[in-house]
Amino acid sequence: MSVSTIWVNLGQRSYPIYIGRGLLRRLGSYLRARGLGGKFIIFSHPEVLELYGETIRSSLTRKNVVEVSVPSGEKSKGLKTIEKVYEALAEAKATKEATLIALGGGVVGDLAGFVAATYMRGINLVNVPTTLLSQVDSSIGGKAALNLKTIKNLIGVFYQPKLVLIDIDTLATLPEIELHSGMAEVVKYGAALDLAFFKWMEEKWVDVLNLEKTTLLKTIKMCCLIKARIVEEDERDEKGIRALLNFGHTIGHAIEILAQDGITHGQAVSIGMVCEAEISRNMGILRNSDFERLHNLLSSIGLPVRVPKVDVEGVIERISFDKKNLGGKSRFILLKSIGRAFLSSNVPQSIVKEVLRRRAG
């Protein structure tokens, strides 16, 4: 099967995203083609290394390979883990020419991005995403964030990888819940930015969940293309364009952190999208039929659409830490219609509370 290449065009920081099947075993040649040498550090979780470590190791065919792994789970995404990774790199005598290979989902990707940006003020980063969520979203665009206790993604950097290698065969071992979780970010692209893609997902979501290869490849390619073009326009999230990709995330992040590992990132984003669409509808901006369409697609996929047992005041408090906020005002991504998101600073807190209470339980 052929390999698709999408470039993220950012001048000197430009990089390719390769998408296809059986690509893991060719990682070594992709690295060589990009001129990446030095020490290779495979950074992952133990269970992902168990599955794919050997394929990667044999593709690198070098002695200069070190493995560093950290436990799975959102709790790993903090400064304590980062310190341990720095120590492992120093112990392995990694220098500025080293290449950090992030093999795993968004947690590995965020940790790796932070480490690569800061260890010796920057080493090479290569993303090899192995969850649907990381293949369609987190491995692209150079954002890396860590949690501070109960505040999600509070600390972060922008740091672009040298290349992204997406091997869709890795999704065969992904637990079902994680596949569903990734679907939330897939639906997000359509809901926020692309009506035609949303319509297509309404027809094809079953095929994606069944890992039907042609549909899966097309879906991942479409998402990567949308994200690449947005990142090119607003790399550092300063123009209100990249912020649109945060549809569902203002409320989603608050719920995710309060649920304390009881919910995946994608599940929280699904609830967040339904709440933020409902806010849009209650403010008279979004038609009820569009709200219903989004609600129906997410629930058909099996994603949650109701707020779990969390304290509504707690959610409101966490929202006040959202990075989109300006001048003390909370900012939300709302929908005018499916495919047309916009940034708003004029959301009455009473409507947010009313929606959270109505959606609770």
Ligand SMILES: NC(=O)c1ccc[n+]([C@@H]2O[C@H](COP(=O)([O-])OP(=O)(O)OC[C@H]3O[C@@H](n4cnc5c(N)ncnc54)[C@H](O)[C@@H]3O)[C@@H](O)[C@H]2O)c1
């Ligand atoms: N930086 C960004 O732009 C960005 C964007 C979206 C999300 N995120 C972050 O990504 C994180 C969520 O990422 P995620 O959904 O990938 O979850 P994750 O990284 O926690 O991975 C989910 C689970 O799947 C396992 N796993 C990974 N690949 C596997 C495979 N192929 N087979 C079997 N098991 C596998 C992992 O060990 C883990 O237990 C959140 O922390 C979120 O904030 C970051």
